[in-house]
Amino acid sequence: MLSYGKGFRRFAYVVMTVLALMCIIPFILMISSSLTEETALIKYGYSFWPKVLNFSAYQYLFADGITIVRAYGITILCTVLGTALGLIMTTMLAYGLALRDLPGRNIIAFLLFFTMLFSGGTVPSYIMWSNTFHVTNTLAGLILPNFLVGAFYVIMMRTYFQSNIPEAIVESARIDGASELRILGKIVLPMSLPIMATVGMMVAIMYWNDWMNGLYYINDQKLYSIQMILNKMLQDANALKTMDLGSQASNIAATLPSTGIKMAVAVLGAVPIMIVFPFFQKFYVKGITIGAVKG
Numbered sequence: 402m403l404s405y406g407k408g409f410r411r412f413a414y415v416v417m418t419v420l421a422l423m424c425i426i427p428f429i430l431m432i433s434s435s436l437t438e439e440t441a442l443i444k445y446g447y448s449f450w451p452k453v454l455n456f457s458a459y460q461y462l463f464a465d466g467i468t469i470v471r472a473y474g475i476t477i478l479c480t481v482l483g484t485a486l487g488l489i490m491t492t493m494l495a496y497g498l499a500l501r502d503l504p505g506r507n508i509i510a511f512l513l514f515f516t517m518l519f520s521g522g523t524v525p526s527y528i529m530w531s532n533t534f535h536v537t538n539t540l541a542g543l544i545l546p547n548f549l550v551g552a553f554y555v556i557m558m559r560t561y562f563q564s565n566i567p568e569a570i571v572e573s574a575r576i577d578g579a580s581e582l583r584i585l586g587k588i589v590l591p592m593s594l595p596i597m598a599t600v601g602m603m604v605a606i607m608y609w610n611d612w613m614n615g616l617y618y619i620n621d622q623k624l625y626s627i628q629m630i631l632n633k634m635l636q637d638a639n640a641l642k643t644m645d646l647g648s649q650a651s652n653i654a655a656t657l658p659s660t661g662i663k664m665a666v667a668v669l670g671a672v673p674i675m676i677v678f679p680f681f682q683k684f685y686v687k688g689i690t691i692g693a694v695k696g
Contacts, residue, residue: 428671428675429449430447430448430449431664431667431668432664432668433447433448433449433450433451434447434660434661434664435458435459435661435664435665435667435668436451436454436455436456436458436661437451437452437453437454437455437661438451438452438453438454438455438457438661439455439659439660439661440453441453441455442660442661455661457661458661458662458664458665459665461634461662462631462634462662462665462666462669468622468625468630469627469630471623472625472626472627472629472630473627475540475543475624475625475626475627476608476609476626476627476628478540479540479543479544479608479626480605480608480609482540482544483543483544483548483549483604483605483608484601484604484605484608486544486549487548487549487550487551487554487600487601487604488597488600488601488604490549490550491550491551491554491555491558491600491604492558492585492590492593492597493585494513494550494555495554495555495556495557495558495559495561495562496558496559496562496581496585496589497509498510498513498555498559499559499562499563499566500581513552513555513556514552514556516552517552517553523617526546526547527617527618530542530545530546530617530618531618536618537618537619537620538618538619538620538621538624539618539624540624542614542615542617542618542619542624543608543611543614543615543618543619543624543626544608546614546617546618547611547613547614548604548607548608548611548614551604554600554603554604557596557599557600558593558596558597558600561593561595561596562589562593565592565593566588566589566592566593570588571584571588571589574587574588602678605674605677606674609628609670609673609674610628610670610674611626611628612626612628612629612632615628615629616629627669627670628670631666631669631670632666634662634666635662635663635666
């Protein structure tokens with residue numbers, strides 16, 4: 402039995418190592434390709450180390466450094482504010498649904514679950530946010546629509562509260578005269594760090610990668626997020642490749658590393674989240690396991 406356990410553990414290590422390499426190798430190729438000269442990429446293909454080192458893709462993206470820095474700042478601000486507001490609203494809604502004696506609990510739960518199956522569509526949502534809430538060309542247009550509260554995250558957090566917060570502790574606090582808000586802040590939240598980190602990380606990734614809200618609600622380039630800026634630069638580079646701009650301009654456009662720019666865009670968009678993720682990984686895995694599996 403002991404040898405069987407050791408054999409299974411070794412097999413699991415091999416499988417996990419292979420899966421980890423399958424995740425890591427594409428990122429290495431992506432970074433290497435973003436630093437490789439275009440002609441070398443065409444001639445030699447992708448490699449783990451640049452055949453001909455070239456920074457022209459990043460020079461193109463950082464040609465206007467102020468724009469990139471401002472876009473990063475807006476993205477970070479929207480990610481932080483959106484994640485904080487999303488966690489607050491998701492936590493309060495999930496805690497309310499976790500209370501078995503909450504009046505109208507089943508109706509609220511039905512309305513919540515209903516949104517997972519049906520939505521009003523893009524056009525009604527756009528009309529509502531732009532004409533009723535007037536979020537066009539404001540930071541609210543990058544924060545409020547689509548990502549602030551998700552039914553799936555509410556369900557995860559509610560399940561965690563019901564499965565991992567001892568009801569006896571909550572009842573004791575009520576007997577001692579504690580309000581529900583005090584119970585939530587002093588008892589429930591300190592015991593719910595794994596699910597908070599899990600939901601917070603998911604929401605933060607959505608805000609960081611978001612470009613749809615900017616496409617719909619933002620026309621002012623000063624409010625562009627990093628994803629919108631990178632997408633616009635990529636489209637401009639592709640457009641230059643296909644336009645007839647005269648001999649000299651065409652030669653300049655032809656030297657643009659289109660593949661390298663695509664890879665550099667992916668690097669600039671993904672690396673910040675990749676740096677932050679390991680700090681939340683422990684809570685993330687635990688929260689996913691407990692919040693989604695236990696019922």
